[in-house]
Amino acid sequence: MTHDSSDVADVAPGQPMIELHQISKWFEDFQALREVSLDVTSGERVVVCGPSGSGKSTMIRCINRLERHDSGRIVVDGIELTDDMKNITAVRREVGMVFQQFNLFPHLTVLDNLMLAPMKARKMSKKEARELAMLYLERVHIPEQAAKYPSQLSGGQQQRVAIARSLCMRPRIMLFDEPTSALDPEMIKEVLDTMVELAEDGMTMIVVTHEMGFARTVANNMVFMDAGEIVETAAPEVFFSSPESERTKTFLSQILIH
Amino acid sequence: MTAPSDTAVRRSGRITRIPWFDGLQFFLLVGGLIYLAVAGASAFNYNWQWYRIPRLLYREVDGEFMLGPLIDGLFVTFELSAWALPLSIAVGLITALLRRSDSFAGRYLASGYLQVIRNTPILVQVYIFYFVVAPIFGLSPFWACILALSFHEGSFTAEIFRSGIESVPKGQWEASDSIGLTRYEKYRHIVLPQAVPLMLPPLTGQVVTLIKHSSILSAVAIFDLTTMALDLIAETFMAFEIWLTTGAIYIVVTGTLSIVVGLFEVRIRRRGAR
Amino acid sequence: MSNAEPMTRARPPARRRLKVTLLDAVLIVAAVAFVAYLVYRVNAYLVYHWDWGRLLQYFFYYDPDQDQWVANLLIEGLLITARTSLWAMVFASIFGLVMGLCRVSHVALFRMIARGYVEFVRNMPPVPFLFILFFFVGNQLLKPLELTELAQAAPPYVQDVIVLLFGELNLLRNFSAAVIALALYEGAYITEIVRAGLLSIERGQWEAGDSLGLSRTSQLRYVILPQAVQRIAPPLANQFIQLIKDSALVSLISIQELTFMGNEIAVSTTRFFETWLIVAAMYFGVCYGLARLFARMERRMNRGRM
Numbered sequence: 084m085t086h087d088s089s090d091v092a093d094v095a096p097g098q099p100m101i102e103l104h105q106i107s108k109w110f111e112d113f114q115a116l117r118e119v120s121l122d123v124t125s126g127e128r129v130v131v132c133g134p135s136g137s138g139k140s141t142m143i144r145c146i147n148r149l150e151r152h153d154s155g156r157i158v159v160d161g162i163e164l165t166d167d168m169k170n171i172t173a174v175r176r177e178v179g180m181v182f183q184q185f186n187l188f189p190h191l192t193v194l195d196n197l198m199l200a201p202m203k204a205r206k207m208s209k210k211e212a213r214e215l216a217m218l219y220l221e222r223v224h225i226p227e228q229a230a231k232y233p234s235q236l237s238g239g240q241q242q243r244v245a246i247a248r249s250l251c252m253r254p255r256i257m258l259f260d261e262p263t264s265a266l267d268p269e270m271i272k273e274v275l276d277t278m279v280e281l282a283e284d285g286m287t288m289i290v291v292t293h294e295m296g297f298a299r300t301v302a303n304n305m306v307f308m309d310a311g312e313i314v315e316t317a318a319p320e321v322f323f324s325s326p327e328s329e330r331t332k333t334f335l336s337q338i339l340i341h
Numbered sequence: 342m343t344a345p346s347d348t349a350v351r352r353s354g355r356i357t358r359i360p361w362f363d364g365l366q367f368f369l370l371v372g373g374l375i376y377l378a379v380a381g382a383s384a385f386n387y388n389w390q391w392y393r394i395p396r397l398l399y400r401e402v403d404g405e406f407m408l409g410p411l412i413d414g415l416f417v418t419f420e421l422s423a424w425a426l427p428l429s430i431a432v433g434l435i436t437a438l439l440r441r442s443d444s445f446a447g448r449y450l451a452s453g454y455l456q457v458i459r460n461t462p463i464l465v466q467v468y469i470f471y472f473v474v475a476p477i478f479g480l481s482p483f484w485a486c487i488l489a490l491s492f493h494e495g496s497f498t499a500e501i502f503r504s505g506i507e508s509v510p511k512g513q514w515e516a517s518d519s520i521g522l523t524r525y526e527k528y529r530h531i532v533l534p535q536a537v538p539l540m541l542p543p544l545t546g547q548v549v550t551l552i553k554h555s556s557i558l559s560a561v562a563i564f565d566l567t568t569m570a571l572d573l574i575a576e577t578f579m580a581f582e583i584w585l586t587t588g589a590i591y592i593v594v595t596g597t598l599s600i601v602v603g604l605f606e607v608r609i610r611r612r613g614a615r
Numbered sequence: 616m617s618n619a620e621p622m623t624r625a626r627p628p629a630r631r632r633l634k635v636t637l638l639d640a641v642l643i644v645a646a647v648a649f650v651a652y653l654v655y656r657v658n659a660y661l662v663y664h665w666d667w668g669r670l671l672q673y674f675f676y677y678d679p680d681q682d683q684w685v686a687n688l689l690i691e692g693l694l695i696t697a698r699t700s701l702w703a704m705v706f707a708s709i710f711g712l713v714m715g716l717c718r719v720s721h722v723a724l725f726r727m728i729a730r731g732y733v734e735f736v737r738n739m740p741p742v743p744f745l746f747i748l749f750f751f752v753g754n755q756l757l758k759p760l761e762l763t764e765l766a767q768a769a770p771p772y773v774q775d776v777i778v779l780l781f782g783e784l785n786l787l788r789n790f791s792a793a794v795i796a797l798a799l800y801e802g803a804y805i806t807e808i809v810r811a812g813l814l815s816i817e818r819g820q821w822e823a824g825d826s827l828g829l830s831r832t833s834q835l836r837y838v839i840l841p842q843a844v845q846r847i848a849p850p851l852a853n854q855f856i857q858l859i860k861d862s863a864l865v866s867l868i869s870i871q872e873l874t875f876m877g878n879e880i881a882v883s884t885t886r887f888f889e890t891w892l893i894v895a896a897m898y899f900g901v902c903y904g905l906a907r908l909f910a911r912m913e914r915r916m917n918r919g920r921m
């Protein structure tokens with residue numbers, strides 16, 4: 084990697100970045116998370132998998148408070164998530180998120196999508212923001228699309244813009260919620276490649292995905308969830324060759340048969 | 342998505358361009374209906390006195406041009422609507438914002454107001470403003486009527502604001518949150534730019550609704566177009582001529598406005614579909 | 616962390632702490648101040664003496680001759696409102712269904728007629744509309760029918776039924792004209808509801824009908840309408856509530872429904888405040904109650920389908 088990576092990993096590797104401590108989450112009477120605990124250290128890359136409805140999205144959405152957890156503690160980069168809006172905003176500026184459906188702002192050009200948060204939330208000047216935006220557009224290899232509107236891009240390009248938009252906030256942590264599952268097969272690779280590059284730069288990442296090839300190359304840690312619980316956490320070598328739990332084995336046998 | 346859209350119609354090919362032949366049939370039909378009405382009236386010896394109608398629109402006295410009572414009434418209708426429009430937009434905007442606020446008192450107030458307005462007839466609301474609110478606060482009849490209209494229409498504008506804001510997809514709100522925008526920035530840069538184009542056509546359409554509903558104010562003493570018509574009929578007994586004239590005036594005004602709103606809507610939709 | 620037993624814990628006690636924001640405080644203070652000012656104006660400035668008891672007799676009064684309680688103007692008015700609304704709804708639904716089908720017809724003429732009808736009503740203020748139609752329908756269509764004479768010629772038990780369904784015999788023509796005028800007004804809105812319901816059915820359903828060689832009528836009758844009915848029912852129920860509210864307007868053409876009675880009572884007792892508040896509360900009770908009922912029925916219907 085030849086990229087300038089000064090903006091990520093300015094924290095010593097191994098320092099705790101995210102601590103989830105016995106968090107639970109209910110939707111009405113349905114418990115979506117059951118006392119989930121997870122520690123992520125700086126520079127770590129965690130891949131989360133599990134069957135549909137197991138609570139993967141809910142868990143990572145709690146980390147930047149798109150969902151409010153009902154009990155337990157969440158500490159992100161030393162800031163505890165409470166109802167205090169100041170803390171929530173602070174955490175959201177540390178944490179970037181990439182959605183399955185991209186969620187680009189359709190009324191803004193690609194460039195404006197990228198410049199908005201740096202200008203508004205980080206109070207950058209327009210010039211700085213534009214330079215920053217172009218830097219990240221180059222990094223996701225689509226600087227030539229800057230003036231277009233999101234609807235004029237392919238799905239893979241849109242998702243790369245979304246990644247760039249998050250990076251413009253210079254987050255220390257990136258969350259990905261099934262970033263490739265809304266994409267046509269031929270576009271998946273370009274997005275995964277971007278994510279691999281990001282990982283090589285030392286970004287702390289939590290990725291919900293079923294792309295097991297990506298998981299093998301990138302993850303330091305695999306997390307398997309089922310029915311609102313973390314069933315198993317293991318290094319990828321162990322996770323794929325000799326998972327402990329029956330549920331993990333069943334799941335892996337289903338998704339690795341292609 | 343269950344709402345039908347024009348594209349749905351077009352796609353299913355059920356709306357075709359109107360051939361001139363059908364247009365002709367339509368006009369023949371309308372003409373026939375009018376003929377039947379007139380013939381029916383003549384059949385029981387209705388004494389048509391159309392020649393007296395122009396005097397109700399304008400007069401020339403000693404070479405001086407004067408507006409007739411119907412046109413005076415139309416101006417009162419305009420005046421009422423012109424005051425009630427901004428007021429109803431303000432009421433609707435405040436209601437919509439309170440409903441989305443953190444404040445439980447605000448939410449209760451807003452939904453209480455909406456329930457009361459939505460579940461009582463506008464005519465009774467007018468009576469309440471005219472016979473109850475006005476004496477208590479010492480309002481003039483004119484302002485009692487404007488307030489009645491504004492609070493009634495406010496419930497519609499509140500709904501326009503609400504549905505406009507809620508039509509912005511959930512992902513847009515989440516994406517704004519995830520890049521750390523504050524609530525103000527989120528509305529200012531993400532939500533409103535997408536919601537306002539959707540809200541503008543129905544908001545301008547409110548003008549038509551206001552003019553229509555202002556006719557209900559004729560139930561109390563306010564000299565709008567409908568009241569003028571009722572008074573003139575009581576004086577002259579030309580019920581058919583005066584109602585048809587009044588109806589035509591209303592249709593010309595609201596119809597023109599509707600067409601303008603329609604064009605506006607098409608333009609906004611075209612601009613939206615980049 | 617490989618605990619295979621799903622932990623079943625009760626939901627923690629809902630922590631919906633009532634947070635009082637600054638806006639709450641401001642609004643509560645403003646509301647209290649407003650109510651205080653209101654009370655001050657009524658009591659100290661207008662020196663108004665409320666007399667709710669006087670109006671109770673307008674619900675029911677005790678008739679010594681018959682030795683029983685008899686419904687008075689307010690209850691009578693409410694019944695006439697109900698009668699007017701129900702009949703108007705029946706006719707409005709018929710107009711709406713026919714015009715709604717015209718609205719999606721293949722025949723341009725039908726589409727134009729339906730469109731013209733809808734646009735006319737949409738652009739015509741309700742009061743002139745009701746007056747015009749009341750005059751035309753009453754004088755031109757119904758007069759030659761001589762409804763009252765017809766009814767009076769009927770045997771007494773038939774007359775009883777007619778009175779129950781349509782009200783006093785001598786007011787029959789007025790009542791019918793008002794109902795039809797109101798129904799034509801609301802029918803335009805129902806036309807649009809029916810149209811929206813028909814168009815909401817996916818194009819594939821029509822195509823499937825085509826591919827089976829069904830005629831357009833059969834497609835409508837067996838494929839489209841049965842599906843559309845479920846989507847039409849909820850807005851139609853709301854339109855009924857709207858119709859009840861709009862029925863207040865026929866008080867202006869001297870149909871003696873609730874609002875008309877309210878006017879009578881207010882003028883004869885000069886208790887304007889109490890009368891209009893009571894009338895408003897009665898409408899609110901009916902409309903709000905129906906709205907809740909319809910919402911519950913809709914929920915049940917949706918659940919049944921899943």
Ligand SMILES: Nc1ncnc2c1ncn2[C@@H]1O[C@H](COP(=O)(O)OP(=O)(O)OP(=O)(O)O)[C@@H](O)[C@H]1O
Pocket residue numbers: 110113115133134135136137138139140141142
């Ligand atoms: N807003 C919500 N309201 C009610 N229930 C919800 C809500 N969001 C999620 N759930 C429920 O919580 C459970 C976990 O959902 P979540 O989206 O976290 O699953 P997931 O593991 O991400 O699944 P998928 O792979 O399908 O995305 C599911 O059963 C879902 O139905």
Ligand SMILES: [Mg+2]
Pocket residue numbers: 139140141260261
């Ligand atoms: Mg998910």
